[in-house]
Amino acid sequence: MKRRSFVKNNFALGAASAFMASAIPQAFGASGSPDANTPGTIVHSVYFWLKKGISPSEEKEFLKFFEALRKIPGVKSLTFGKPAPTTKREVTDNSFDYNLIVTFARMEDINIYETHPEHLKAAGEFSKYWVRVQVRDTMIG
Incomplete structure (x- = not known):
């Protein structure tokens, strides 16, 4: 049995x-x-340079910014990380502190995201932690 x-x-x-x-x-x-290789997918890459001298607890607080963005409608995927310890080369820039990668299924989704009240609120709240932000958007072909 x-x-x-x-x-x-x-x-x-x-x-x-x-x-x-x-x-x-x-x-x-x-x-x-999540399949970011689908034609038409928008890959939103954001690089952050944090203020020098922020404490570990402030850096941990900064990471809540990404979690706030995850909740915005239209976000297909959201991930973030620190620079990889790749070989130093003339064409490689690992000077940033964090990279945020968000994917969207359509242009309409990123257009909503960029002006969404939660995005604007979170950027205003957490901008005290960075000195520089750089955005690169790509549409998968």
């Missing part, structure tokens, strides 16, 4: 796992992350 229950439970678990695994590539692309 225990063997039948074990086999039955493991079969159900295996079937559920197979279903989930087949759904993930369709929802997120083959890489397991």
Whole structure:
């Protein structure tokens, strides 16, 4: 009796796992992350240079800015990080402190995002932590 229950439970678990695994590539692309390679996707890359001398707690507070932006309608994906420790080359600029990457399905979505009250409010609240911001937007072709 225990063997039948074990086999039955493991079969159900295996079937559920197979279903989930087949759904993930369709929802997120083959890489397991939101598909930013879809033609027409807007990739909004924002580079931040933080003020010198901010404390670790202030830097942690600054990161709440990204979480506030995540809630804005039209955001397809949002991720952020620090510069990668890549080989120093003349064409590489790792002088920034954080990079924010937000993707949007359509131009209309980024246009709403840029002027959304929550975006403007968050930028006003957290701008005290940075000295420079640089934006680069790309439309995937």
